[in-house]
Every structure is written in structure tokens, then in C-alpha cells.
Amino acid sequence: MQEQLKTIVSECIKEAEKCTKEAEILEIKAKYLGKKSELFSLLASLKDMSVEDKKKYGSLLNKIKQELEQKINDCLEKINSKSKISFDPTLPIYEEYGSLHPITIVAKETTDILKRMGFTIVSGPEMEKEYYNFEALNIPSTHPARDMQDTYWLDNGLLLRTHTSPNQVRAMEKYGAPIKICAPGRCFRNEDLDASHENTFFQLEGMVIDENISISNLIYVMKGLLKEVFKQDVDVRLRPGFFPFVEPGFELDCSCLICHGKGCPTCKNSGWLELCPCGMIHPNVLEMSNIDTKKYTGFAFGLGLTRLAMMKYKIDDIRILNSGDLRFLKEFTGQED
Numbered sequence: 001m002q003e004q005l006k007t008i009v010s011e012c013i014k015e016a017e018k019c020t021k022e023a024e025i026l027e028i029k030a031k032y033l034g035k036k037s038e039l040f041s042l043l044a045s046l047k048d049m050s051v052e053d054k055k056k057y058g059s060l061l062n063k064i065k066q067e068l069e070q071k072i073n074d075c076l077e078k079i080n081s082k083s084k085i086s087f088d089p090t091l092p093i094y095e096e097y098g099s100l101h102p103i104t105i106v107a108k109e110t111t112d113i114l115k116r117m118g119f120t121i122v123s124g125p126e127m128e129k130e131y132y133n134f135e136a137l138n139i140p141s142t143h144p145a146r147d148m149q150d151t152y153w154l155d156n157g158l159l160l161r162t163h164t165s166p167n168q169v170r171a172m173e174k175y176g177a178p179i180k181i182c183a184p185g186r187c188f189r190n191e192d193l194d195a196s197h198e199n200t201f202f203q204l205e206g207m208v209i210d211e212n213i214s215i216s217n218l219i220y221v222m223k224g225l226l227k228e229v230f231k232q233d234v235d236v237r238l239r240p241g242f243f244p245f246v247e248p249g250f251e252l253d254c255s256c257l258i259c260h261g262k263g264c265p266t267c268k269n270s271g272w273l274e275l276c277p278c279g280m281i282h283p284n285v286l287e288m289s290n291i292d293t294k295k296y297t298g299f300a301f302g303l304g305l306t307r308l309a310m311m312k313y314k315i316d317d318i319r320i321l322n323s324g325d326l327r328f329l330k331e332f333t334g335q336e337d
């Protein structure tokens with residue numbers, strides 16, 4: 001029996017020392033100390049031994065049992081202490097805070113203002129169906145306006161949305177009229193990159209449909225929005241602009257915030273800054289989404305959030321916004337307050 005016990009001890013120790021995981025060591029414990037172990041049957045056989053043998057082997061077997069238990073507990077403790085992360089409470093706190101991206105800041109600011117005016121924020125997919133991005137916005141496949149927006153077509157038959165306007169259609173489909181929504185979001189166009197062109201940029205779509213909605217409502221909302229964004233009164237003017245989903249369509253300009261209309265390099269001496277395309281929603285668009293055009297009219301606008309952030313923070317190269325350059329982003333720590 002002595003030989004048998006020696007092998008049990010040496011094998012148990014060898015196997016326990018190899019373990020690297022708690023589950024492994026528990027398996028070893030069951031193998032060498034559990035009810036099906038050799039040691040367990042040896043201990044069980046004590047009761048059939050003579051009194052003398054009982055004395056002799058009883059204490060030996062119990063000693064070995066204790067020795068193996070100790071060994072296994074030591075190994076278990078070693079494994080557990082390795083998996084714990086050591087923590088030094090005396091280390092100084094790393095006081096570096098993250099910051100919001102400038103686009104996130106202006107998106108939050110503008111949508112907060114619109115929310116106070118009663119707009120609901122909605123969103124839609126960046127990977128969009130042709131129907132929502134073009135067709136339902138009165139841009140059939142033969143329409144030359146499709147060329148205005150160089151589209152990324154995907155292998156799965158979808159496209160990367162070229163503007164946030166598909167949100168108009170999705171919202172009309174889902175909620176019907178009357179409706180007052182805004183939708184900030186990322187858009188994509190296959191552009192050659194330079195200081196003022198990016199293939200990935202952000203817009204904020206707005207749409208109001210109700211009875212008796214007219215261009216004056218559009219001007220009122222836009223003036224209110226811009227006054228709060230720029231924290232000063234701004235003049236706005238509308239110039240004709242063409243977009244198939246609005247009729248009439250406009251380009252909304254605001255008085256130059258730098259020279260207040262006197263003329264400067266930023267506004268190219270015109271006194272005006274081009275800010276936001278907009279218009280009265282085309283009846284075809286309303287009809288395609290089952291809105292009763294005898295009862296309802298509406299306006300929509302597509303504010304360029306990227307452009308707005310560039311104006312607000314005087315950023316002269318659009319490419320920095322998507323660069324992930326931390327030195328640039330760090331400048332915005334605390335801006336959101």
C-alpha cells in the first residue's frame with residue numbers, strides 16, 4: 001500500500017501543478033480526493049482492517065489526505081490570485097475627460113431647439129432602399145437630379161443614403177399627417193475629397209405637414225432655429241433652388257455673422273451665407289406617401305450640420321472632422337456645457 005500511496009501523492013502533485021484554470025484544479029480534486037478516488041476506497045477499507053492495521057494505516061491515510069488537500073488549495077489560491085487585477089489605491093486619478101465631437105454638439109443643440117418647438121426626433125437607416133432615397137422623393141431613375149448626388153450603390157441592392165430626406169418618407173408612412181419631425185444623420189456621397197468636400201457628412205432634416213402650412217411658417221421656424229443656434233438675431237432670405245421633392249424650392253441664406261451684412265471674405269462680400277436648402281413639399285411626394293393633398297400642405301428643410309459645425313467653430317478643412325485626430329477633438333472638451 002505504501003507504494004500505491006506514493007504514486008497517488010506524486011501524480012496528484014504533478015497534475016495539480018500543471019493546472020492553469022480553476023475548473024482544472026477542481027477536476028484534479030475530484031479525481032484524487034473525491035468519492036471515486038483510490039484514496040477514498042482505501043479510507044473506506046479501513047473499517048475491515050484489524051485494530052493494529054487500522055491504527056497504522058488510518059493515521060497515514062489521513063495524513064496523506066490532508067497533504068493533498070493542502071496542495072490543491074495552494075494551487076487554487078495561486079491561480080485565483082493571478083486572475084485578479086492588482087489595484088494600487090494610492091495611484092493618482094487619471095484626470096483626462098473625453099469630449100463630444102463638434103458635429104455631435106451641433107446636432108444636439110439644433111435638435112434640442114427643434115424639440116422645444118414641438119418637433120419629434122426620428123431616425124432611419126444609413127443603408128437605404130432606392131425607393132426611400134429617390135423614388136418616393138419624386139426622383140425617378142430617369143431623372144437628371146440623380147446625377148446631383150453621386151451615389152454609393154451596394155452589392156445587396158441597397159445604397160448608402162445620399163441625404164437625410166428619406167426620413168421624410170419613412171415618417172409619413174409610419175405616422176401620416178399632421179406631423180412635425182426632424183432627423184439628424186450621416187449621409188454619404190461619392191465625392192473627391194478636398195477642403196470643402198467629404199464623402200461622409202451630416203445633415204438635419206426637418207418636416208412639418210399640417211393644414212394651412214405656408215412659406216411663412218417655414219421662414220418663422222428657420223429664423224427661430226438660427227437665432228438660437230447663433231445666439232443672435234439673424235436676417236434670412238430665400239432664393240429659388242431646385243430639388244425635385246419641393247415646389248417651390250429655395251436656398252435659405254442668413255445674414256453674415258462675421259460682418260453683419262456689410263461684406264467680408266467669409267461671405268465673399270455678399271453679406272449673406274448660404275445655409276439651408278428647403279421648400280414646400282411637392283404634392284407628388286405627399287401623394288406617394290398617402291397624405292391627403294386637399295387637406296394638407298407642408299414644408300421641409302435639409303440643414304447641413306457639417307457646414308454648420310464648420311461655421312460655428314471656424315473649421316476651414318472639412319476633412320479634419322472625420323480624421324479622428326485627437327489633438328483636434330480635445331479642443332472641444334467642455335464645449336457642450
Ligand code: DAH
Binds near residue numbers: 249277279301303
Ligand atoms: N436633401 C437635399 C440634399 O441633400 C437637401 C434638401 C433640399 C432637403 C430641400 C430638404 C429640402 O428637405 O426641402 O441635397
